[in-house]
Amino acid sequence: MVDADVKTKCFISEKKQPYLYMKVSLTIDGEDVGQLTPVQYKYLIMQALKETLGQIGASYTVDLLKLSSNGVALLRLPRGYSDKLWAALTMYGATPAKRRCAFRVLQVSPFLMGLVVDSRWQQ
Amino acid sequence: MVRFKNRYILCEVVFPDKKKEIPRIDTKSVYFAVRDAILDAHGDYGLGAVQFSLSVKYLNIKTNIIIIRVERKHLNIVASSVVFIKKVASHNIIMKTLHVGGSIRACQKFLISYHKKNLPLLYSGCETEEQRAKVMQSIVEACDDLQNLTSRTKLTAPDSSSALNNLMSDD
Amino acid sequence: MATSIQNATFLFHNYSLGERTDKEQSVVLNRYFNHALTVILPGASVIPHPVLECFSDQLAYRLHRLPLYRLIEIPFIQAFVKKGAVHMMSVNTKLDTSDCVAVTPSGCLLLHLTKDTYEQLGLEARKQTYHEKISDIYVVQINLLADHFRPGKKGYDRVLWCLKDRLDLAFNFLVAWEPHDDKVCSSSLGVYFAEKCPRVERVAQEKTSRVFTSLPCPKIDAVQPEGSEDGCHYQEVFEWLGAVACGIDITSEDTGPDSYTSTLACPDPKYNCPRGCVFQVSGFITPQTVLKVWKTLREYTACHPRKLADQPDCAWVCRQPRHSQAGCTQFLCLWR
Numbered sequence: 001m002v003d004a005d006v007k008t009k010c011f012i013s014e015k016k017q018p019y020l021y022m023k024v025s026l027t028i029d030g031e032d033v034g035q036l037t038p039v040q041y042k043y044l045i046m047q048a049l050k051e052t053l054g055q056i057g058a059s060y061t062v063d064l065l066k067l068s069s070n071g072v073a074l075l076r077l078p079r080g081y082s083d084k085l086w087a088a089l090t091m092y093g094a095t096p097a098k099r100r101c102a103f104r105v106l107q108v109s110p111f112l113m114g115l116v117v118d119s120r121w122q123q
Numbered sequence: 124m125v126r127f128k129n130r131y132i133l134c135e136v137v138f139p140d141k142k143k144e145i146p147r148i149d150t151k152s153v154y155f156a157v158r159d160a161i162l163d164a165h166g167d168y169g170l171g172a173v174q175f176s177l178s179v180k181y182l183n184i185k186t187n188i189i190i191i192r193v194e195r196k197h198l199n200i201v202a203s204s205v206v207f208i209k210k211v212a213s214h215n216i217i218m219k220t221l222h223v224g225g226s227i228r229a230c231q232k233f234l235i236s237y238h239k240k241n242l243p244l245l246y247s248g249c250e251t252e253e254q255r256a257k258v259m260q261s262i263v264e265a266c267d268d269l270q271n272l273t274s275r276t277k278l279t280a281p282d283s284s285s286a287l288n289n290l291m292s293d294d
Numbered sequence: 295m296a297t298s299i300q301n302a303t304f305l306f307h308n309y310s311l312g313e314r315t316d317k318e319q320s321v322v323l324n325r326y327f328n329h330a331l332t333v334i335l336p337g338a339s340v341i342p343h344p345v346l347e348c349f350s351d352q353l354a355y356r357l358h359r360l361p362l363y364r365l366i367e368i369p370f371i372q373a374f375v376k377k378g379a380v381h382m383m384s385v386n387t388k389l390d391t392s393d394c395v396a397v398t399p400s401g402c403l404l405l406h407l408t409k410d411t412y413e414q415l416g417l418e419a420r421k422q423t424y425h426e427k428i429s430d431i432y433v434v435q436i437n438l439l440a441d442h443f444r445p446g447k448k449g450y451d452r453v454l455w456c457l458k459d460r461l462d463l464a465f466n467f468l469v470a471w472e473p474h475d476d477k478v479c480s481s482s483l484g485v486y487f488a489e490k491c492p493r494v495e496r497v498a499q500e501k502t503s504r505v506f507t508s509l510p511c512p513k514i515d516a517v518q519p520e521g522s523e524d525g526c527h528y529q530e531v532f533e534w535l536g537a538v539a540c541g542i543d544i545t546s547e548d549t550g551p552d553s554y555t556s557t558l559a560c561p562d563p564k565y566n567c568p569r570g571c572v573f574q575v576s577g578f579i580t581p582q583t584v585l586k587v588w589k590t591l592r593e594y595t596a597c598h599p600r601k602l603a604d605q606p607d608c609a610w611v612c613r614q615p616r617h618s619q620a621g622c623t624q625f626l627c628l629w630r
Binding site for chain 1: 532535539540541557558574
């Protein structure tokens with residue numbers, strides 16, 4: 001399938017990618033995380049943001065792309081705020097029901113493709 | 124040694140409730156209102172960044188003018204939170220940011236020109252001849268004071284709060 | 295580490311399949327350590343069998359606690375480094391915080407050392423240029439194929455003494471070997487190392503495949519990859535590919551611009567693809583295998599031009615070498 005119109009071209013994107021993708025796991029003390037619906041999960045994320053960054057911090061769009069049954073989720077964050085959001089997730093310590101909980105960041109990548117596999121899997 | 128670089132936010136407090144007596148607010152209650160607004164809008168991070176340098180430097184109950192000091196780096200946090208303040212010590216208020224300056228002196232300079240601009244408005248708003256004459260006189264006096272002030276500033280730095288009070292008390 | 299993640303660049307080459315095959319080959323062959331490979335085929339309901347066959351003769355081993363000086367022994371160099379391509383790297387060593395070792399197919403022994411190890415070891419090294427300012431990583435580079443690298447010479451003896459007597463370094467390794475001679479079996483490497491280290495085991499390849507039905511696919515305009523009325527921007531396509539590879543559901547009503555949980559959606563313009571499949575292999579994959587898959591897939595598309603006439607056929611290849619960069623690097627090829 002040789003396409004005659006295609007010219008050989010090379011594109012280099014900007015140094016800064018628009019998003020940062022993140023794989024996080026959530027653990028809640030004495031509760032099965034697998035029961036959480038995506039909406040509940042997102043609510044906890046927004047609570048974490050609100051606590052550390054306030055209402056203005058919680059206004060950034062954080063996308064919950066995928067939620068697995070073991071509480072591992074794929075998130076998409078805008079790059080410019082990724083540091084703040086990352087910090088907010090790390091600092092979160094208790095759910096609104098006063099249960100102890102923690103977000104753990106497992107993997108980050110500027111491309112969604114990078115989260116398909118984890119090459120540090122081999123123990 | 125490096126100087127702490129600050130910014131001073133000049134705000135006007137507006138009382139939307141029309142009441143006879145002037146509500147009493149003090150520096151402390153304003154400080155707590157600003158602090159709560161920052162905590163609400165920017166969370167623990169915002170408050171932590173700002174708390175070291177945040178202080179209410181000046182409050183004039185008669186003209187309802189406030190000066191808030193904050194570190195230059197975190198000006199945006201305070202400036203964006205101040206607009207969300209709705210209550211100070213159980214009084215409904217609205218905060219209007221007039222000016223952001225690098226020193227109290229710069230704020231004071233702006234404030235003088237701001238009041239200068241506003242005095243004629245006050246004049247046209249008067250109803251009786253008597254009031255008009257009173258306002259006119261205070262304008263003249265204020266201008267005289269100003270002239271003295273500017274000539275004085277060249278020699279010695281003015282005591283900012285007293286200079287302000289000079290102007291304000293005449294209103 | 296955070297800065298290197300944020301400053302990732304996306305490089306995109308656009309050319310027709312008829313030309314410059316050497317260049318794509320060199321791109322594949324220069325990535326020595328591949329961890330996983332994913333093939334996405336919209337329009338195909340099964341993975342073509344020739345693709346699966348590419349992985350059948352690929353062998354990789356895991357060596358437990360192999361002392362480092364074993365890698366500069368003459369029998370190893372003679373039998374393996376000189377007669378084939380050795381892909382070898384240490385595992386469970388984080389590049390930015392601990393020592394890492396790799397043997398490249400070009401016959402180079404690379405030691406990424408932390409400052410402590412470097413100062414105790416006493417071998418000549420240069421500071422790593424990649425993130426010179428933020429980390430104390432020193433790189434020792436030893437050419438195993440050099441003529442003067444043999445016993446009796448000063449350089450060889452010094453390296454052997456340093457690795458054997460001064461510091462008793464031992465690592466877990468992943469190794470794969472591609473002999474130049476087709477008659478030699480690549481499993482002989484495993485046999486050789488069985489005596490040199492406590493335990494040798496084969497690295498199993500994990501193969502997973504997934505079939506999807508009725509998936510929105512972005513249209514691709516090969517003439518204007520930067521987005522036009524008939525095609526999406528190449529970065530949007532890349533994100534979509536990632537979403538498909540991760541198994542993210544972009545069709546459900548929960549996602550979209552107004553959704554609470556996720557605003558990810560298939561970029562416009564799009565079309566609905568009735569079926570397709572995603573195939574993923576992970577393990578330790580040599581570039582030769584990747585190249586084989588690449589060529590097979592090309593033949594496959596060329597064999598069925600009619601079937602794929604108006605559907606983009608995509609495949610991508612991911613690699614994550616830890617020996618050169620802390621972040622993940624990956625590459626992708628996309629056919630239409």
